[in-house]
Amino acid sequence: MGPEEPDDCQDTIERLYHYLDGELTDERRAEIKQHLDDCSPCLQAFDFEAELRHVIAMKCRDHVPESLRRRVRAALAEEERNAGGHP
Numbered sequence: 001m002g003p004e005e006p007d008d009c010q011d012t013i014e015r016l017y018h019y020l021d022g023e024l025t026d027e028r029r030a031e032i033k034q035h036l037d038d039c040s041p042c043l044q045a046f047d048f049e050a051e052l053r054h055v056i057a058m059k060c061r062d063h064v065p066e067s068l069r070r071r072v073r074a075a076l077a078e079e080e081r082n083a084g085g086h087p
Contacts, residue, residue, distance in 0.1 A: 009042050
């Protein structure tokens with residue numbers, strides 16, 4: 001197969017986040033998947049973005065102490081009790 005058209009590559013790269021987020025139609029996803037299967041540079045960009053998202057997701061999780069969770073639950077319960085008689 002010949003070299004990919006630059007516009008196809010640009011279009012694919014611009015839509016990678018939408019592709020990764022599942023925000024495209026099935027038809028558009030299939031087109032991008034086909035392009036990724038046929039175009040090594042775009043596939044490398046896709047792999048990089050997918051790995052970057054994974055690393056960010058794993059490293060950017062905050063640990064919330066159980067004591068804070070209990071205080072928030074208690075505050076919400078208190079708010080619900082106080083609002084119970086008000087429309």
